[in-house]
Amino acid sequence: MGNILEFLIRTDVWMGTIVVVLVPVGFTVLSNKLKELRKKTHKRKEQHFIQNFTLSPKISANVEQIKAIVGDSSDIIFRQFKLGMDNRSCSIVYIDGLVDQHLLQQSILHPLLNTKQVKSGLNFFKTESIKDFLMLHTIEVSDVKVVKETDKMVRQLLSGSVLLLVDGLAEVFVLSVKKWILRGMEEPITETLVRGPRMGFIENLRDNTAMLRRMTTDPNLTFTDFEVGERTKRQLTVTYLKDIANEKLLEEVKERINNLDIDHAAETGYIEQLIEDDYLSIFPQVQSTERPDRVMAAILEGRIAILLDGTPYALIVPTTFSMMLQSPEDYYERWIPMSLIRMLRYVAAFLSVFLPSFYIAFVSFHQGLIPTDLALAIAGTRIGVPFPTIIEALLMEVSIELLREAGLRLPRPVGQTVGLVGALIIGEAAVQAGLVSPIMVIVVAATAIASFVSPQYGAGIALRVLRFLAMFSAAFLGLYGISLFFLAICVHTVKLRSFGVPYITPGTLYSKDDWKDFFLRMPLFTMRKRPTEYFPKDQVRRKKY
Amino acid sequence: MAKQKMKRNIFAGLIVLLFLSGCWDSSDIEDMSFVIGFGFDSSENEETPIKHTTQIAVTKKKGEQAGAQQGKMYQDITLEGNSLHDILRSISLQLPYPVYTDHLASIVINQETAERYDLSILLDQILRDNVTRLSPVVVLSKQQASDVLGTNIEGEIPSSYIGNIFDNETSTMKMLPPVRVGDIAANISSHVSFVLPNVTKEKNTILVHGAGVISGKNNKLVGYLTDDEVQGINWVTGKGKGGLLNFKDEKDNTIIYEVQHYKTKVEPLYKDGRLAFRVKVTSQGWISEDWSQSSNNLSERYVQKLEHLAEKKVVKLMEDTMKKLQNEYQSDVIEFHDSFRISYPRDYQEMKKDWDKYFADADVTYDAKIKIINTGDMVKD
Structure with missing residues (x-):
């Protein structure tokens, strides 16, 4: 009994006990807290950052409304003028710096100010026909939309479109003459290759999709757009080949992107962290790359790429461990040295x-x-x-x-x-x-x-x-x-x-064919099928040989 | 949910238990004394019959590396006692760090000690200990083991030097293959006779010279073999890795045959209680030296003559060795029992106990076939 008491009053015993009890309990509590945080659904209402208003035929009222929404920012330009043919008041609104001034001058302002009545059956003084006339005869911009929803309209304005308001019309023309400063295309410095294209994605999404489009004329190359960021509404594009990518995988990707809950996604890193499977894992479960050729190769295997406006990094899902140790160059050089290097x-x-x-x-x-x-x-x-x-x-x-x-x-x-x-x-x-x-x-x-x-x-x-x-x-x-x-x-x-x-496919002896592109990079002619690990709809890569 | 939580708690607890063990068995490499060699001598004192030498490598201190050549690379500690383990522990009284025998390279046993004490007793601690490996070579020594281990060889630790000598077994037939602690353990437990190489200290070096025969009956040293007899053993067992054969022609000129490749086959024959063995040696090799000044004579007949002479020499080497083994020592150290066991397993079970006696009475016949495939780079007139 005395021994037990003596044992119990020793400080190191108590320290040990505290460590043994506190550490696991702490871990459990922490992990549960994190889980709860992740699973918590939002109870708050959907937020509207832009006030909706109804467009009135009166142009001054509309301009006032827009002014009220975008505030007194110095970079927003309101320009009022009269149509060349019937002195109707018009107004264009745009953001200085996001618009091609030259094009604005030449293709929008100049024709509008100088249109004269041409021989046609149109009656200009009827409001319906002025809309058609402007659309068909005057505006020299290809991307023209007529919008009634004011929140969409304001979003467009803020992303660089020009709004054209015409007196008497309860609609707004949205003209796209976007132009802003961009970095030129460079070789990606984080993924340099000795041999291979010197192309890298840039911050503009459209240029990035264009780069991918340039690599193939396959009509199956599909870009599906999403908007992410509750407040900032960034454009996100899911890229895949629709006859190769597995439908369930695609559905899963789309669902996860739709379930994203974030106010602002500054980089694809945000997306990556919000759509990955296990946030506690130390391994990256989504591949990120700056190389269009890598993305192209991935989607040709039946994987899915995610591009986000404003960042040169694209995401590729799904990803396995062996992907982390592969380089596009493995396929560009001959197979014997590249197998050894791999x-x-x-x-x-x-x-x-x-x-x-x-x-x-x-x-x-x-x-x-x-x-x-x-x-x-x-x-x-x-x-x-x-x-x-x-x-x-x-x-x-x-x-x-x-x-x-x-x-x-x-x-x-x-x-x-x-x-x-x-x-x-x-x-x-x-x-x-x-x-x-x-x-x-x-x-x-x-x-x-x-x-x-x-x-x-x-x-x-x-x-x-x-x-x-x-x-x-x-x-x-x-x-x-x-x-x-x-x-x-x-x-x-x-x-x-x-x-x-x-994650370690094909290390789990999942498919013997996939082993050809695992530790070794076998000659190209042996890899006749697409990797089965992604369940592509079209299995065969090459028919002959 | 609660069950899962419970499980998780238990799992985390188990993980933490792992850490409680602390750094189990951890000890830094510089805080140990590396034992490289053991030496066994017998002492006159009856209370402490064993005189044991432990050779410990001196780890070079930083900054002294350049001057380390002059200093001794090892430290010998010789202690007397009646138990090996006791002696080893007594060493700890005079060393800063505990001894660590994992790097033991060789064990030197004085011949007299081996004659007096059963090897299974001498090496008992080493065989029982699970840290010491089975790889150190065991050799006999003519001088005191402590003297041999104290040989002053420039830049070498004598015990690892002994271990390294046996790497040369490819170039001479006068050296037995190294016998390791593991081999001895096997031989002792199956009561089989075996040979141990012998080393001698010469002024500033150690050389392998001859061998000693350990009887399987009492595990004691019963006799010695000369260099020539060691050659004979190598030819009979076929376990050598190559070397030279020195023979003479009829005019007493020295001729050297270099063994490139040789193979020995022992065929036992047991009939009507008579045991007989037939030793067949086949060898291929080169003539590397010929003192007969017949360098131009490359005729087939001459080569055949040389082959015949070499065969005779090999047979003589084997015969001489076997005579000594059978008559004098009555110890089968050449593993004839193995080939006999394979051919006559049932008979061997009965004869196992007195095998050395059967072996001594066996008839052995020899058959050597030597082929000279190369007489060296010679220019014909």
Whole structure:
């Protein structure tokens, strides 16, 4: 009894108990909270950011209404004038900077001001016929809509269209003469290739769809538009080949996009995070790319691309782990070197996750597994290092990550300096000062280089996070810990799905044909069928050979 | 829902339990003493019959790497005691770090000690210990094992030096294949006789020289073999990896035949209680040296003559060795029991106990076939 009491009053016992109880309870509470947040449906009413009003035949009233809605912004131009033929008052409204001034002058203002009555049976003084006359004879713009809904009209105005209000008409002409400053097309810097098109998406959605359209004349290439962002209403386009993409997949994608609930989507990253399957997973379940050729190849496989106005990044779903280690160049170069390079990428991915943890496991748990001479050499270099291996490894890995982040954000010339200084500090000074052992520097450097091999930035980040977890598991239980960690990853990835497709397909021996394009990139003629993992409607890619 | 929550809690609890173990078995590599070699000698003191030498590698300190060549690369600790484990633990009294035997490279046993003590007793701790591997080579030594391990070889640790010598088994027939702790464990437990290579310390080096025969009956050293007899053993067992055959022609000129490839087949015959073996050796190789100054003579007849001489020499080597093994030591160290067991499994079960006796009485016939496929780069007149 006394023993039990003595045991109970020990502080470390209580600390342990608190840790054992609090940590799992905390995790559970946190995950439940997150789940609830995600599932919570909105009770609030649908918001209307634009007041509806009814258009009156009186032009001054309409102009006043529009002014009331868009406010007194200095970039909105109201221009009143009289029609050339019957002195009827008109007004054009547009946003300065979003409109092609030259075209506005030439194709809209000039004809309207100068139209003279032509020989035709039309009676100008009747309001119905003035609408037709303007549409058919006067306005020299191809994209003309006649709109009655005022909220739509205002949206159009704010996205760069010109509104033409005519006295006596309870409708508004929406003329599209959009033009604004755009970045020119460049080679995407995050996904550079040695061989392949030097094209990259830009911020304008229409140009992006045009780029895709340029790649094929297949009438099945379909763009379906959505509007996302309750307040900002951005245009989002789902792209697919309608005779290849699986219908259920398409439905699922459309449903998830329709269920999006966000006020503003600044980048496809928002969309990605809102439509992905498992928000707790460390792996990206949606592929993002800047390359039109990659998107084209994906939709030809039966996958679906999502483009958003205002960002050069397109999303591709579904995505598997092997996608993260593939580059379009794999298909552009010959198959033997590219197969080897692809295997190299798998090795690099493995190393970038596990190399430091293997070092930790070998040096602090399994010294017997190192060849004697190397063991003695490592032991020699570690003499005088004040930290255990895990601290040493963490120190180096964290400083490498710091360097990487610093180099990323700084202006390019400064970034290089930071890299140089950092390399000096890490490589030379830390060893000289006896903080870390030289072999640790080699391990960290090799890991960093291996992690740069990843052709997708998103995948690289995921692996970087996993590396730290692997290091901790190695520090706890050595190789046994690493195997447990690896098993945990395997369990997770087997369970993880991206739009219904298991994440490590075809690693799960799902289809023998898909293995031709997994670790190896077999010759093109062998890949006669589209990958079955996406259940394409049209299976056959090539008939002959 | 509540059930699921419960499950989740239990699962999370289990995960946390994993971490409670802390860094199980973790110890940093610089905080251990790497044992590279063991040496066994016997001591005169009856209380402490074993004199045991532990060779520990000195890990080079940083910044001293350049000067490390002068310093000793190892540290020998010789202690006496009556139990190996006890001695090993006593070492901890004078070392800063615990001993770690995973990198053990070789075990040197003094000949006298091997004659006096049963090997299964000497090596008992090593065989039981699950950290020490079965890979260290075991050798006998003529001098005291502590002396052999103390040989001053420039830039080498003597015990790993011994282990490395056996990498040369491809270039000489005078060296037995290395015998590892695992082999000894197997032989001891099945009461089979075997040979252990012997090393000798010469001034500043260690050389492999001859061998010792360990009897399967009492696991003690019962006799020695010379270099020539080791060659004979290699020819009979067929376990050598290649080497030279030195023979003489009728005018006493030295001729060297380099074995490229050889194979030995032992055919047992057991009839009416008489045990007989037929040893068939086939070999291919080159003539690499010929002192008879007949370098121009590349005629087929001459080559055939050489082949015949070489065959005779091989048979003689084998005969001499077998004579000693059968008559003097009565120990089957050449694994004739294995081929006999395969051919006559039932009979072997009965004869297993006294196998060495049967072996001593067996008739052995020899048959060597040597083919010279190359006489070297020679220019004919």
